[in-house]
Amino acid sequence: MLIDINAYVGNWPFQQLKYNTCEALYERMNKFGVDVSVISNLNGIFYKNTQSANEELYKEIRSNRRFKDRFIPYAVINPIYAGWQDDLETCIKTYGFKGVRLYPRYHDYEILDPACIELVKRVRDYGLPVAFNYRMVDSRERSWMDISNMKGNAIREWNLKNILPIVNAVPDAKYMILNFANAAKLDTEEMNLVKKSDLLFDTSGRTITNMSDFLNLYGSDKFAFGTHSPILDYLTGLLRIESLHSNEADENTKEMLRSGNAKKMLGF
Amino acid sequence: MSNLINRRKFVTGTALSAAGILMSDRVLGMHHAGETSDASVTESVASKYNLMKDVMKYRKLDSHVHAHLFDGGPEGNIAFADRLGIDKMFVSLPAYHGVGTPQEFRSFNDLMLKCMKQYPDRLIGQFTANAIYQKESIEEIKRCVDLGMVGLKVYTQLKINDPLFYPIIEKMIDLKMIIHMHAYTQLGLGGYRMKYDTGIRPNTSIPEDFVNIAKRYPEAMFQYAHIGGGGDWEYACKSFVHYPNIYVDTSGSNNPENMIDSAMKLLGEDRLFFGSDNCYYQSVGKILASNLTENQKKKVFFDNYNEILKKSGRNVD
Numbered sequence: 001m002l003i004d005i006n007a008y009v010g011n012w013p014f015q016q017l018k019y020n021t022c023e024a025l026y027e028r029m030n031k032f033g034v035d036v037s038v039i040s041n042l043n044g045i046f047y048k049n050t051q052s053a054n055e056e057l058y059k060e061i062r063s064n065r066r067f068k069d070r071f072i073p074y075a076v077i078n079p080i081y082a083g084w085q086d087d088l089e090t091c092i093k094t095y096g097f098k099g100v101r102l103y104p105r106y107h108d109y110e111i112l113d114p115a116c117i118e119l120v121k122r123v124r125d126y127g128l129p130v131a132f133n134y135r136m137v138d139s140r141e142r143s144w145m146d147i148s149n150m151k152g153n154a155i156r157e158w159n160l161k162n163i164l165p166i167v168n169a170v171p172d173a174k175y176m177i178l179n180f181a182n183a184a185k186l187d188t189e190e191m192n193l194v195k196k197s198d199l200l201f202d203t204s205g206r207t208i209t210n211m212s213d214f215l216n217l218y219g220s221d222k223f224a225f226g227t228h229s230p231i232l233d234y235l236t237g238l239l240r241i242e243s244l245h246s247n248e249a250d251e252n253t254k255e256m257l258r259s260g261n262a263k264k265m266l267g268f
Numbered sequence: 269m270s271n272l273i274n275r276r277k278f279v280t281g282t283a284l285s286a287a288g289i290l291m292s293d294r295v296l297g298m299h300h301a302g303e304t305s306d307a308s309v310t311e312s313v314a315s316k317y318n319l320m321k322d323v324m325k326y327r328k329l330d331s332h333v334h335a336h337l338f339d340g341g342p343e344g345n346i347a348f349a350d351r352l353g354i355d356k357m358f359v360s361l362p363a364y365h366g367v368g369t370p371q372e373f374r375s376f377n378d379l380m381l382k383c384m385k386q387y388p389d390r391l392i393g394q395f396t397a398n399a400i401y402q403k404e405s406i407e408e409i410k411r412c413v414d415l416g417m418v419g420l421k422v423y424t425q426l427k428i429n430d431p432l433f434y435p436i437i438e439k440m441i442d443l444k445m446i447i448h449m450h451a452y453t454q455l456g457l458g459g460y461r462m463k464y465d466t467g468i469r470p471n472t473s474i475p476e477d478f479v480n481i482a483k484r485y486p487e488a489m490f491q492y493a494h495i496g497g498g499g500d501w502e503y504a505c506k507s508f509v510h511y512p513n514i515y516v517d518t519s520g521s522n523n524p525e526n527m528i529d530s531a532m533k534l535l536g537e538d539r540l541f542f543g544s545d546n547c548y549y550q551s552v553g554k555i556l557a558s559n560l561t562e563n564q565k566k567k568v569f570f571d572n573y574n575e576i577l578k579k580s581g582r583n584v585d
Contacts, residue, residue: 019525032557033317138522140454140498144461206521206550209339233523235319238551242319243351243549 006226021168044076180205202226332543495518519543
C-alpha cells in the first residue's frame, strides 16, 4: 500500500501547476499506484483568511464520492489571524479534517510565537499531526513576488534546526516535516529530540541524496513516502524507497516507508 | 512492487482495506451524511505500476555527472549507476575551486582518466580547460582526446561568449564535440532583475551568453548545464527556442513536476539530454513522471546524447 503524506491541490500564484485538483491528483494516484494522499489547499498559503481555502478543499472533496476514500484533508491555519480557534474547530469537528499544515514564513510569524505554540497544543489535544515545511519551492527559482531569500535577508529557507524549537516546545505533539532540504548537522541533543519525538519526514526533498544514509542516520521509523506534488514530480519520492537494495532496507522496512509509518501517525 | 495491491487483496487483506472503504468515513473522517462509499475505488487503486521495472526499461547515458567533486570517488557514481540502470556516465571535474591554472586543469583531467581506467566500461571523461590559458588549453584538449575523453566541460572562469573562448570553440568544432558549460539563471543574474544580489560568480554564463555564442558559431554544439540545477528553467528554455545548436541537460537537484514536459514542448525532442549532476533520484524520477512518449523518453535518456557522440565517432553501441 502507498500513502503520500505530502500532496496538495490549489494554485501557486507565480507558476502554472498541473495535476492540482482532486480530480487530476486522483488520476495521478491511480496511474502510479498511490492509494491515499494527505492533501491541503495551496491557496491557504496565500489567502489572508486561510479558512476560505479550507472550505474550498472541503467542497472539492465532497464534489465526488470517490475522493473521500482517497484523500486525507489537512487544514491550513494561520494562528495570528483572527478566529483561527473557531476555524480549527470547524475543520476538525465539522469538516473531519485530520491534521494541520502551518506556514510560519509565508504567514509571517516566528515558530515559537505563543499563538503557534497554542495551535500546536490544540492540534495535539485532538490527537492529530501538525506539518511544517522546509520550503515550498526552491528559492533560487522563486518569483520576485515570493518571500525573499536574498543575501543578508532574515527570511531564508529553513533547515531542521529552524523547525526543532517547536518540537522542543511541544514535545508530545505529532509532527510531519516535509520536503527535506538544506542539510543541517545536528548536535547530540537535537538528534535525541528527533529520535524520541513522534515525527515523520517525507521522502520528497532534495537533500535526501542517498536514502540509505538517511535511514541509518535518523532511523527507518522516521520516514514516509511523500511527493510534494504538484510542485515536484510524482515519482522521485517513491524512487528513493523502491531503489533501496535489500541489504539497505528489507521488504518490511520498505512497507513501513510506503505506508506503515504513515498509518501509525495517521491513526489507522 | 509489493505496495501495489490487487483488488482482492485490497478488499480482504490489509487492515486498512478490511475496514473496507469504511476508511472513508471512519478513518479519513470526512463527513458525508447519508452517503455510501464507491466500491469502484478498490479497482482504481489496484494500479500495476512497477517503478523499478520502468527505471530499468530505459538505457541511459548520464551527460552531466562528476567524480571527486561532491560525493567522493567513482565508486559512488557506479553504485548509483547500477541502482538506477545508467549504462555509462560522462564524468568531469571542472575547476570548481581555484583559478583553473593549467596545472590544476591537467590534474583534474588526470583524475578523470584514472576513473576511466578504474571503470573502463562505465565511465568516460569529459575534459576541462581554461580558455584564459589558450595555448595550454588547446594542448590539453588534444592530449585528452587522444586518451579517449570526449567533450569539453567548463566552469565559471570565463563566460561562454568571451572572445578568449573563440579558439577553443573552433577547436571543438573541428573535433565535432560538444561544449558543456556550467550555466545559471535566477533573480539577480544577468538581465533578470539585476537589483538582487545572490552572490553568484560574476562570470557565470547565462542564457543570453549562450544565445550570443550560438549565433556566432552555428556549427558548434553547446550544452547548457542542469536546467534542474536551481535556476529558472523556463527562462532558459524559452531563451533557446530558436537556437538549435543549444542543447540542455535535465540534471540538478530540482525536479519540478512540469519541467520535462515544458522543456520538450519548447525545445523539441532532440535537444534534451538526461543528466544527473549527481542528483540521481530526481534525474530519473522527473523523466519517468513526465508525459513524454516512450520514444521521447528513450531519446532523452540515451539517443540524443549518443547522436552527439556519433558526430565524433565516439558513440555508444
